[in-house]
Amino acid sequence: EAQVTQNPRYLITVTGKKLTVTCSQNMNHEYMSWYRQDPGLGLRQIYYSMNVEVTDKGDVPEGYKVSRKEKRNFPLILESPSPNQTSLYFCATQPGGPRKNIQYFGAGTRLSVL
Amino acid sequence: GQSLEQPSEVTAVEGAIVQINCTYQTSGFYGLSWYQQHDGGAPTFLSYNALDGLEETGRFSSFLSRSDSYGYLLLQELQMKDSASYFCAVRENTNAGKSTFGDGTTLTVKP
Numbered sequence: 001e002a003q004v005t006q007n008p009r010y011l012i013t014v015t016g017k018k019l020t021v022t023c024s025q026n027m028n029h030e031y032m033s034w035y036r037q038d039p040g041l042g043l044r045q046i047y048y049s050m051n052v053e054v055t056d057k058g059d060v061p062e063g064y065k066v067s068r069k070e071k072r073n074f075p076l077i078l079e080s081p082s083p084n085q086t087s088l089y090f091c092a093t094q095p096g097g098p099r100k101n102i103q104y105f106g107a108g109t110r111l112s113v114l
Numbered sequence: 115g116q117s118l119e120q121p122s123e124v125t126a127v128e129g130a131i132v133q134i135n136c137t138y139q140t141s142g143f144y145g146l147s148w149y150q151q152h153d154g155g156a157p158t159f160l161s162y163n164a165l166d167g168l169e170e171t172g173r174f175s176s177f178l179s180r181s182d183s184y185g186y187l188l189l190q191e192l193q194m195k196d197s198a199s200y201f202c203a204v205r206e207n208t209n210a211g212k213s214t215f216g217d218g219t220t221l222t223v224k225p
Contacts, residue, residue, distance in 0.1 A: 031211050042118075042201050042215035043157070050211050059116070059214065088154060100210040101145055101164070103203075105156040 002027045006091050006106035013081055014114050021076045021109050023091030031094035032074040033058070033103070034066060036087040043090060049074055081113040116140045118216035120202055125222045126192055134187045134219045136202035142212075145205045146178050146185045151218070152198045160200075161187065189221070197223045 005024045013019055023032065030051055035043035035058075045058030049068040063085055065077040078085060091106040118138045126132040136146065145164040149157040163169055163178035163185060175188040189196055199218040206212040 033211065033213070035215075037154075040122075040217065042217040043203075044215070045213055048211040048213075056211065058212065090156065094210060101147060101162045101205055102159045103147075103149075103157075103213070105158070107156050108154065 002104070004091055004093050004104055004106040006089075006109050008109060009107060010110045012112045012114065015082055016080050019078050019081060019111075021078075021089060021091075021111070023074045023076065023106060024072055025074075025093045025104075026072065027093060027095065027104070028071065029093035029104070030071075030096035031100065032068065033092045033094075034064070034074070034076045035090045035092065036060065036085075037090065037108075038087050046076070081111075083113050085111065086113045087111060116204075116206075116214050118202055118204060118214060120200075120216040120219045122217070123220045123222070125224065127224050128192055128194060130192050131188065131190050132192060132221065134189075134200050134202075134221070136185050136187075136216055138183050138185075138202070138204050138214075138216075140204045140206050140214055142206040143180070143183075143204055144207065144210070146176070147203045147205065147213075148174075148176055148187045149201045149203060149215075150198050151201065157201065192223050194223050194225070197221060 033048040034046040047066040092103040148160040151157040161176035178185040
């Protein structure tokens with residue numbers, strides 16, 4: 001079954017404690033992205049990756065890091081989380097080729113930073 | 115700057131037709147997509163337009179006018195399960211990685 005898997009689904013942490021949200025896909029898709037979604041707002045892109053070792057900033061990259069060492073994995077790292085990073089986070093993938101305009105989203109990770 | 119504008123809320127009755135508009139102003143434009151999201155769940159892809167005109171997929175259609183920087187999603191024969199949030203999104207570059215989403219339109223379908 002084609003999947004985009006995020007872990008954990010829920011996380012409560014404290015300010016300054018480093019955390020990583022993992023994203024894994026089994027579809028061999030070229031592109032991967034991280035988004036955050038806050039109440040009443042759309043999805044804002046944090047980072048995206050076009051392929052292994054190729055990443056670029058989205059619209060709200062401050063306070064986040066990513067890496068793409070393998071095609072299937074795209075972890076989101078918060079080195080020193082702050083309360084304003086409390087949000088709902090989505091990982092998404094896109095295939096290359098003619099279907100590259102379709103994004104497939106994971107189930108989301110609800111993060112609370114106290 | 116980059117911005118997409120869509121109405122925040124729309125209400126319609128079962129069986130009706132509803133149109134959700136989206137106007138955009140972005141640094142690059144390679145296509146307009148539409149996504150559906152139920153209650154904070156994973157967004158799911160509905161439709162994509164790269165060229166002017168209408169794309170039809172079952173009860174859903176999407177339209178694009180590049181000269182007007184405008185598109186819309188048309189939902190026909192509304193069902194209760196169509197109650198959800200709908201987002202337009204612009205693909206901004208040739209490599210398809212960069213996307214900007216609108217703030218979403220909450221559609222409420224009433225019996």
